[in-house]
Amino acid sequence: MTEELHDVRLTVNGSAYEIRVPARRLLSDALRHDLGLTGTHVGCEHGVCGACTILVDGSPMRSCLMVAVSAVDHEITTVEGLANPDGSLGAVQQAFVECHGLQCGFCTPGFLTTITAGLRENPTPTHEEARDMIAGNLCRCTGYQNIVKAVERAAEIGAGG
């Protein structure tokens, strides 16, 4: 069986990409395999772990729970788009470094995108709100304490803009 291919135009981190993919191509796979943006990590692939979280028009969404053909007409931001224009680390990334917010790093891209959007919505979270912000992301290394600290540190250094 020859699978029908679809021409899909994706806007990722401000750049436009044209790809030809089958309808079943998950957005997470399109980002990694078709665009080569391997910063987005794929963990559980059914929406539970949060590693593949990207920003769609600024809101965190699971890229494994979208098909690429359905992602047209949206501005997508991946972890590759979180650094400052001069290449230095963005505020949330910097806070993760300072607070030791990662060990193996597999889950980190999903945390960074989630927290970036979360602090835009709420630039000065309480401790409880900082915990709630990351409730949809799993990390097997850190025990979360340092990630919560990183949320609070990122707020301090102005990630919310």
Next chain:
Amino acid sequence: MKPAPFDYRRPGTLAEAVAALAGEPNAKVLAGGQSLVPLLSMRLAAPAMLVDINGLPGLDTINVEEGGVRVGALARHAAVLASPDVRRVQPLVSLALANVAHATIRNRGTTVGSLVHADAAAEMPVVLTLLGGSLDVEGPAGRRTIPAGELFVGPLESSVHHDEIAVSAFFPALADGAGVAFEEIARRHGDYALVGAAALVDGDSVKVGYLSVSDVPTVVDLSGVPLDEMGEAALEHLEPAGDIHATADYRAQLVRVLTTRVVRSAYDHAEGRA
């Protein structure tokens, strides 16, 4: 963990979407996809075609109408949850939505999609049933309204026909003097509830809807039952089952505990509004 191949249509009008569904008996509608895409990836579902309604205009609406609030098929959970109109007209919708998965899922998932998915472990089907709401669907024969009581017919099975598209859900307003509350217990915040309960009280009338303790969303009329006996009375209408998350006995115990808690809380809510 990759979906099986399927044909894909992204219609620009509702009429085209209905026609696409009519042409393929094994087609599914794709809205938010937060339940459907995992089913595809785990190959628990393998439709021949997806009809993506995300390009349809005018379906992302949230409108206050006579007697309630109407939520369009493309209104995301997050938008419904953030709506001050929804919170004012029918606060139970907002209370329950805060328990629907995590914020990230709510950003993409749709409230109407959750209703059509008809999962008895989900919050919104119970809420629609308890409130006596309805779903509007569009098919080849035109539009019809399905009352919530006729919508959920079995596990993950709704009475929406394969060639129909749900276009909106109607949640009746909360009457003056009435109160609502929602409670659920999950292993972790945002997980599927082990048991959940929604209550609607209005004077002597007490109704509680339950999720995760039967095959379909179940509402039990507990009017006239003493508060401390309500849980036991409700269990006569429920079938708590055991699985890897909880034993049947534990679920039954949660029904007893949550029933008292949610009814008391709904009365507090009614008092607070008086």
